[in-house]
Amino acid sequence: MIIRQYLEYSYNILKKNKILAYQLESVIILSFVLKKSKSWIYGFSETKINNKQLTTLQNFLKRRIKGEPIAYLLGFCEFWSLKIYVSPYVLIPRKETEILVEIVLKKINIDTKKILDLGTGSGAISLAIASKFNFINITxxxxxxxxxxxxxxxxxxxxxNNINFLISNWFSNLKNNKFDIIISNPPYISYFEYLFLKKQLKFEPTKSLVSHNNGLADLYKIILHSFKYLNNYGWLILEHGYKQGSILKKILKTNQFQNIMQYHDIQQHYRVICGQKILF
Structure with a gap:
């Protein structure tokens, strides 16, 4: 089978199984297996694919039509223009989480020395920030x-090299450290919501997605303890579910945070909230 024939076959299989970006994904998978660029794939479409490569491609297609995310097939994804390696025990970094990074970068100033990233997973958020500010110490x-x-x-x-990775259940191993910015993209999906999303999320770790108390348990815990770990004028910045903005605003106020700000995602849902510690 030559490349052109395989792509036609792959397009049909993925489209039939309701993979929306079936053409793009076909080329991405083929590019990965052949170890060639996407432009090479198009330019040499009459090139023959050997049997070993066809076997690998067929295995990838079977996994993809079962719903396994393409990032897990390849072992990596792109986040903030960085190549981030992933595995089934961490969440795949989402495009909307880049909003969180954008907000953190805007909050960084000459006095910012230390940042805490809670629940780092693949490290995508910390790595994106560190790639822009290598003078900041990130935990x-x-x-x-x-x-x-x-x-x-x-x-x-x-x-x-400016990230210190630490095993810790939220704040459990941080002792008395204080930070200028605390960020997190914690589990925030409720168990009820997960029932409807399970089909598309079944390959990702449930514990990184789902939280008790209607999705608010981990967010509440982070807000409750963050004040103690922030320097004065420090910021807490959180990603959250699109229905949680109002209640999180109240929780932040109750826990002494000021200058509370909310930010929309591309679909105009509130996605990120931040609050500042100010003690006179």
């Missing part, structure tokens, strides 16, 4: 060694 935490090891691997591949 990135997560609950397990295998997750932290993956984040460390990403930092090594990107030659980023």
């Amino acid at each position: 990135a935490t997560d609950i397990s060694k295998k997750i932290i090891n993956l984040a460390k691997y990403n930092a090594k591949k990107l030659h980023i």
Whole structure:
């Protein structure tokens, strides 16, 4: 089979199984397996694909039509123009989370020395920030060694050296450290919502997605303890579910945060909220 024939076959299979970006994904998978650029794929469409490559491609197609995200097939994705390696025990970084990064970058000033990233996963948020500000000391935490090891691997591949990766259940291993900015993209989906989203999220770790108390338990815990770990005039910046903005605003006010700001995602839903610690 030649490239042109395979692409036609792949398009039909993925389209039939309701993969929206079926053409793009076909080319991405083929490019990965053949170890060639997408432009090469189009330019040499009469090139023959060998049997070993066809077997690998067929396996990838089977996994994809079962719903496995393409990032898990390839082992990486792009976030903030960085190549981030992922695995099934971390969430795949989402495009909307880049909004969180944008807001953090705007809050950084000459006095910003230390940032805390709670629940770092693949390390994508910390790595994006560190790629812009290599003079800031970032502490990135997560609950397990295998997750932290993956984040460390990403930092090594990107030659980023200003992140301290730490195993910690939220604040449990931070002792008395204080930070200028605390950021997190914690689990915020309710169990009820997860029932409707399970089909599209079934390959990703549930514990990184779902939280008790209608999706608010982890967000509440972070807000409740962050004040203690922030320097004066420091910021807490959180990603959240699109229906949670109003209640989080109230929780932040109750916990002494000021200058509370909310930010929309591309669909005009509130997606990120931040509050500032100010003590006179």
